[in-house]
Amino acid sequence: MLFRVSSRIVAVPSKNGDDPRNHTNQTQRESAFLELDLTFDANLSCILPSLRSGRSTKTMTNKHRLLLTLLFLPLQLSTAFAARVERLIDTWRPEHYQVNITLNDQLSEITSASTQISILVLKPTQVIDLDFGDLTMDKVSLNSVTVPFTHQKGKLQINLPQPANAGTRLVVTVDYHGKPKDGLVLTLDKDGKPTAIGDNWPDRVHHWIPTLDHPSAKATVTFNVTASPREEVVANGRLDHVGTNANGQRTWTYTENSPIPPYCMIIGVGEFARVDPLPMKLIPISYYVSQSERQLAEKGFSPTIPSLAFFNYMIAQYPYEKLAMIVGATRFGGMENSSAIVFASNLLTRSGPPNMSKTYGIPLGNVSVIAHEIAHQWFGDSVTESTWADLWLSEGFATYYAGLFLQRYEGDDAFQSYMKNAATQVFEYEKKQRTPIFDRDTENLMNLLNENNYQKGSWVLHMLRLKLGDEVFSRGIRNYYQSHENSVASSEDLRLALEKASGKDLRDFFARWIYDSGHPQYELSWQWLAGKNLKVIFKQVQTGNAFLDPVPITITTATGRRDIVLKPTGKDLIQTIPLSEKPINIEVDPQNTLLREARVKGV
Numbered sequence: 001m002l003f004r005v006s007s008r009i010v011a012v013p014s015k016n017g018d019d020p021r022n023h024t025n026q027t028q029r030e031s032a033f034l035e036l037d038l039t040f041d042a043n044l045s046c047i048l049p050s051l052r053s054g055r056s057t058k059t060m061t062n063k064h065r066l067l068l069t070l071l072f073l074p075l076q077l078s079t080a081f082a083a084r085v086e087r088l089i090d091t092w093r094p095e096h097y098q099v100n101i102t103l104n105d106q107l108s109e110i111t112s113a114s115t116q117i118s119i120l121v122l123k124p125t126q127v128i129d130l131d132f133g134d135l136t137m138d139k140v141s142l143n144s145v146t147v148p149f150t151h152q153k154g155k156l157q158i159n160l161p162q163p164a165n166a167g168t169r170l171v172v173t174v175d176y177h178g179k180p181k182d183g184l185v186l187t188l189d190k191d192g193k194p195t196a197i198g199d200n201w202p203d204r205v206h207h208w209i210p211t212l213d214h215p216s217a218k219a220t221v222t223f224n225v226t227a228s229p230r231e232e233v234v235a236n237g238r239l240d241h242v243g244t245n246a247n248g249q250r251t252w253t254y255t256e257n258s259p260i261p262p263y264c265m266i267i268g269v270g271e272f273a274r275v276d277p278l279p280m281k282l283i284p285i286s287y288y289v290s291q292s293e294r295q296l297a298e299k300g301f302s303p304t305i306p307s308l309a310f311f312n313y314m315i316a317q318y319p320y321e322k323l324a325m326i327v328g329a330t331r332f333g334g335m336e337n338s339s340a341i342v343f344a345s346n347l348l349t350r351s352g353p354p355n356m357s358k359t360y361g362i363p364l365g366n367v368s369v370i371a372h373e374i375a376h377q378w379f380g381d382s383v384t385e386s387t388w389a390d391l392w393l394s395e396g397f398a399t400y401y402a403g404l405f406l407q408r409y410e411g412d413d414a415f416q417s418y419m420k421n422a423a424t425q426v427f428e429y430e431k432k433q434r435t436p437i438f439d440r441d442t443e444n445l446m447n448l449l450n451e452n453n454y455q456k457g458s459w460v461l462h463m464l465r466l467k468l469g470d471e472v473f474s475r476g477i478r479n480y481y482q483s484h485e486n487s488v489a490s491s492e493d494l495r496l497a498l499e500k501a502s503g504k505d506l507r508d509f510f511a512r513w514i515y516d517s518g519h520p521q522y523e524l525s526w527q528w529l530a531g532k533n534l535k536v537i538f539k540q541v542q543t544g545n546a547f548l549d550p551v552p553i554t555i556t557t558a559t560g561r562r563d564i565v566l567k568p569t570g571k572d573l574i575q576t577i578p579l580s581e582k583p584i585n586i587e588v589d590p591q592n593t594l595l596r597e598a599r600v601k602g603v
């Protein structure tokens with residue numbers, strides 16, 4: 001997800017290109033592209049624009065900020081004392097949820113709910129312990145027989161009449177009602193109409209659905225949502241059926257047949273205007289907005305189809321049955337619920353200039369948030385972080401692939417600005433906080449929505465791409481995705497996939513960039529020696545261990561330029577380089593290939 005997005009987003013030096021007025025034609029082109037690409041296994045290197053070309057020399061003046069709301073400040077507390085305890089799968093796991101929910105006409109409470117959880121027992125147990133908030137309990141059944149339970153402090157514990165062995169399948173049904181404190185947000189839309197929209201990240205779904213509320217506990221889900229006939233209902237997955245009941249209410253049935261993380265399980269209920277942008281043969285796409293924003297939807301969401309096409313081509317076939325883009329209640333700038341993404345209510349009315357997309361004619365930040373949430377459908381939703389410490393596999397990927405989308409559709413200058421902004425944000429963050437990307441300590445999961453998981457994670461992918469080359473990187477990522485599709489993955493799974501694709505040992509790289517903290521701060525000084533030699537003194541002045549990444553430098557003399565790669569083996573390196581004339585300038589990493597700060601001192 002993204003936190004609130006500022007209206008002042010990425011600076012994109014206008015370069016060439018596509019007239020924003022052509023965006024409708026662009027959309028139609030991409031629609032055809034998507035349909036073709038669903039079955040097209042192409043060599044990806046042709047679509048990955050070269051990183052080394054077209055380096056931006058323009059000054060970046062604006063920031064792409066993922067702004068934390070005051071609600072969640074301060075950003076970080078030191079949590080160096082104890083490893084976080086996560087609710088991991090242990091004795092049982094959910095396989096399927098059937099969630100039957102009836103809402104009252106005012107959408108102010110759940111009149112009645114009955115959630116059936118299909119469970120696979122993994123180890124002998126006599127207890128099924130669900131996460132569940134404080135809605136009013138009516139009944140619990142086990143395989144259709146009412147059983148006793150205890151419900152306190154967010155836990156619903158069901159004691160089985162007899163121990164269940166590994167391999168046993170059980171169906172637990174929980175009946176309840178009331179007004180959820182969180183997770184299912186009951187509020188008004190922009191027109192003052194009541195809405196009910198799920199917003200669960202990171203572990204808030206259990207306030208309205210009894211679950212094993214950890215991202216690794218993925219399951220399929222069916223929603224039967226009953227509401228007033230004036231309401232439109234959307235949820236994860238395919239719409240199977242809409243029927244009218246004897247009392248005049250309607251019941252909508254949606255089924256998501258791919259296992260998804262519990263934080264992605266949502267319904268959206270309201271008097272939405274539904275806009276279907278184009279007839280899509282293979283993936284139905286719909287926009288759900290308030291009635292007063294109906295006219296804004298098609299243009300506001302115009303990067304949707306190109307994003308789907310781009311990621312479909314870059315990564316793999318889109319993993320879900322449809323895609324709904326919803327404007328509604330979320331505390332985030334966007335929330336990537338599988339096949340039913342929710343965007344903040346101001347998405348379509350944010351002020352635009354000066355940072356407008358030259359391709360879509362909408363604020364550039366909206367382009368990146370739309371691409372970011374759609375990229376999550378592959379990374380985060382389909383391949384889900386196995387622990388919270390692996391969150392960068394979701395957020396870092398979504399951030400980087402949104403950058404690649406900008407590179408493809410807004411130009412290389414936009415991408416360079418995006419990555420440079422990301423680097424600046426990491427440097428600022430690391431002045432205040434020094435934790436590894438792989439963070440096992442931070443207790444408040446909201447605090448994991450930080451520059452480590454987003455911007456630094458995206459830079460790690462960027463550096464891996466440069467280190468391995470476009471073709472190998474793409475192949476490695478595709479293999480990683482296919483190996484963990486509809487499942488979970490760890491940082492080690494990614495390392496092994498990229499090692500397999502490249503034949504390179506990436507243990508040191510991951511050890512320094514993922515499992516350790518900080519970034520390199522280089523200081524290069526040099527002396528011109530008699531005998532036509534250049535003495536280079538290259539230091540890493542950051543606290544902590546050295547970074548062993550090779551560092552390109554460019555030496556400029558009166559008659560030309562020479563590129564050299566320094567290969568640090570520790571924090572200090574002294575190297576004498578034969579050179580025919582005295583340098584007039586030396587640059588460290590002139591093409592911004594590393595997440596680093598650098599200073600050069602001539603002598």
Ligand SMILES: [Zn+2]
Pocket residue numbers: 001002372376394395398
């Ligand atoms: Zn995200």
